[in-house]
Amino acid sequence: MKALVLAGGSGTRLRPITHTSAKQLVPVANKPVLFYGLESIAAAGIREVGIVVGDTHEEIEGAVGDGGSFGLEVTYLRQRAPLGLAHAVLIARDYLGDDDFVMYLGDNFVVGGIEPLVRRFHDERPAAQIMLTRVGDPRQFGVAELDAAGRVVGLEEKPQVPKSDLALVGVYLFTPEVHEAVSSLKPSWRGELEITDAIQWLLDSGRRVESTVISGYWKDTGNVTDMLEVNRLLLEELDQRLDGSVDDASEIIGRVVVEAGARVSRSRIVGPAIVGAGAVVRDSYIGPFTSVAEDCHVVDSEIEYSILLRRASIHGVRRIEASLIGRDVEVTPAPNTPRAHRLVLGDHSKVQISS
Structure with missing residues (x-):
């Protein structure tokens, strides 16, 4: 066959x-x-x-x-x-x-x-x-x-x-x-x-x-x-494995995988979740059913029930949920003044904004 x-x-x-x-x-x-x-x-x-x-x-x-x-x-x-x-x-x-x-x-x-x-x-x-x-x-x-x-x-x-x-x-x-x-x-x-x-x-x-x-x-x-639902199902099958670096100021709860070369500092990760090789998680919260791909940066942010693709960067954002974030994407907060959203979006994008 x-x-x-x-x-x-x-x-x-x-x-x-x-x-x-x-x-x-x-x-x-x-x-x-x-x-x-x-x-x-x-x-x-x-x-x-x-x-x-x-x-x-x-x-x-x-x-x-x-x-x-x-x-x-x-x-x-x-x-x-x-x-x-x-x-x-x-x-x-x-x-x-x-x-x-x-x-x-x-x-x-x-x-x-x-x-x-x-x-x-x-x-x-x-x-x-x-x-x-x-x-x-x-x-x-x-x-x-x-x-x-x-x-x-x-x-x-x-x-x-x-x-x-x-x-x-x-x-x-x-x-x-x-x-x-x-x-x-x-x-x-x-x-x-x-x-x-x-x-x-x-x-x-x-x-x-x-x-x-x-x-x-x-x-x-x-x-x-x-995609998010399949990601959730697969993460449910994880066993905890901490091959990367997790400092003493961080809290790891449940079935969490931190791949070799990843660095977690001053952060809280609640499984099931996975952090890919070379990724950096600092001063952040990563919630259940989240996949962070290799070489991503999550800094001073919160994310849950989401998928981050390679080299995505989330800096200073509260809070991201139920999202699929593509390769090499940068997500940062907008300036406080004027109170406006500044967007660069490709064709067929979908954005939900809480104003």
Whole structure:
């Protein structure tokens, strides 16, 4: 079995962060989302991985390399534009050959990995096997309809009137039969080749499609709210580790990681939280569910339930919550007089100001 990992999307819902960074490489708990997926694939015993990349291919390739650090053999497959999940399967046809494969969306996060799903697929070997989860607003997802016996009878992509609340999670398993389905597709109303249409083609052709409704945790980390929630979940699993420098005037409470080379002085950190290598925390408070990446500076400030990317700098600010702060960002207080906000914001930024 091979894996096909999709890492070519533009990440419009995470702008302006994704104007300068691939959405799959935005970190949660100080590790890129994509890496968690690759680790899950390796843990399931899969070694050959094709990664579909687009405009951010240089960044993805630079971060993942040949896959050796994950125990994988990685091949990169260029997609000229994000034309749908089924289009990714289409361009990967030669690479996949006649092998079964798991398709994994690179910005998705599944707690517990995919090993049980892969094992079941090996044992039963349907034409397709999908994962489903109940969601509050299924209009934002591919949606599956099940009959009274729990069998998949229909699928639809982002329907205006959903027939169920069961959304497709971004992990799919296929036999080579899916290639016939994909090659027969025409673009949907969205102008894309939909993987839901390919699975529906298999159903209409009498092929067997199995599903698993997961009760565990899954997130599409395509927006800030979900990124923060995944970050919270991962930080919950931390064990305290203080490899960096923490002075006697500081207070560390709970599950806190201070990486080697980080320096904490005259500060209070309440876990779960992580402070990356080379970061400086001085005269500050870092609250639960906060990830401070490498080489960040947090000075005379308070921050909680947030993610700071590399080299972000927070000086003299009270108080920051539920925020995603990008690389090399500087956050400082405005002058007291005149009482005005001075902002330099990129396209698609979102700002909330307490006046």
